[in-house]
Amino acid sequence: MKKIVVAISGSSGAVYAKVLLDRLVTLQSQVEAVGVVMSDNARLNWELELGKPNFDLYPFQFYDKNDFYAPFASGSAKYDTMIVCPCSMGMLARIATGVSNDLISRAADVVLKERRRLILVTRDTPLSLIHINNMKTVTESGGIIAPACPSFYAQPIGIEAIAATVIDRVLDLAGFELNSYRWGETH
Secondary structure (H helix, E strand, O other): OEEEEEEEOOOOOHHHHHHHHHHHHHOHHHEEEEEEEEOHHHHHHHHHHHOOOOHHHOOOEEEOOOOOOOHHHOHHHOOOEEEEEEEOHHHHHHHHHOOOOOHHHHHHHHHHHOOOEEEEEEOOOOOOHHHHHHHHHHHHOOOEEOOOOOOOOOOOOOHHHHHHHHHHHHHHHOOOOOOOOOOOOOO
């Protein structure tokens, strides 16, 4: 049973966060707890890109971005995985430099210091050398950079199916057992 933090930062790509939350609903038999925290811009992007702010309908515990009493603000709560999806370059920079000025960056700092799994689903292009160096720093600190680069060999149809090609890989990285397209396997 996994204890997961899902952080949604202000980058474009709310569909990735939605598909991640949808998938976690279907994987609840593998989950003890899901804590969700959203930046202000994540809330704005969700409404702009998906039409309505219905994220609070998910059966997970949502935390305010400044709630440092959230359990995953401390390593003692033993949340084993944190997924930042999508991860803006600003959030990546704060995580890479250890700036813990909100619950997302604090939780990421905790996950890294506890040597647990941090997965950043970055969604930006092109990348500057600053972005690349921040990715290098997070990787050297034990984090995983999983850019939101969809695959097309499964011939996904529709935006959510395309986003799912990324999210299924992220959930694989997080250690979930799921039924998804696998290269070289017949379906």
